[in-house]
Amino acid sequence: MSTIDLVHALTASGLTLVTCESLTAGKLAATIADVPGASATLRGGLVTYSSELKAELAGVDPQLLAASGAVHPEVAAQMAAGAARRCGADIALSCTGVAGPDPQDGQPVGRVFTALFAPGLAAPEVVEHDFAGDRAAIRQATVDTCLAQLAEWVRDRWALS
Numbered sequence: 129m130s131t132i133d134l135v136h137a138l139t140a141s142g143l144t145l146v147t148c149e150s151l152t153a154g155k156l157a158a159t160i161a162d163v164p165g166a167s168a169t170l171r172g173g174l175v176t177y178s179s180e181l182k183a184e185l186a187g188v189d190p191q192l193l194a195a196s197g198a199v200h201p202e203v204a205a206q207m208a209a210g211a212a213r214r215c216g217a218d219i220a221l222s223c224t225g226v227a228g229p230d231p232q233d234g235q236p237v238g239r240v241f242t243a244l245f246a247p248g249l250a251a252p253e254v255v256e257h258d259f260a261g262d263r264a265a266i267r268q269a270t271v272d273t274c275l276a277q278l279a280e281w282v283r284d285r286w287a288l289s
Contacts, residue, residue, distance in 0.1 A: 148211035197233025
């Protein structure tokens with residue numbers, strides 16, 4: 129499902145979307161906003177590149193960040209749920225990970241956690257990824273994967289192909 133199809137499906141459903149991004153630094157929201165008419169569903173996004181902003185803007189537990197670092201599945205889950213709450217959106221996509229060139233928080237380059245907060249999910253759906261390539265490739269793979277995660281939820285919800 130293309131980004132255009134995603135935006136049209138969410139718009140038709142009346143659902144709103146927000147992003148909470150770390151390593152992609154707004155690239156996910158920008159990709160969605162590139163679709164004409166995206167403003168009917170996209171409320172905005174939080175760029176929480178630093179751990180401090182993950183806590184302040186997205187409501188991630190500071191103790192979790194101190195104990196586990198920013199590259200952790202529960203951080204991704206809290207980023208998604210917190211962004212949805214903070215921005216008043218029905219759906220949130222979040223991502224946190226290591227684009228390189230060096231490992232971070234004991235995690236290797238390419239380790240990324242994406243999360244989807246959406247109606248009908250008991251908790252944010254978190255997926256771990258290990259992407260290969262340079263910074264640009266890892267960041268683009270993260271954007272593509274977030275959109276694919278949302279597309280799968282849309283297809284499952286409305287039985288779309």
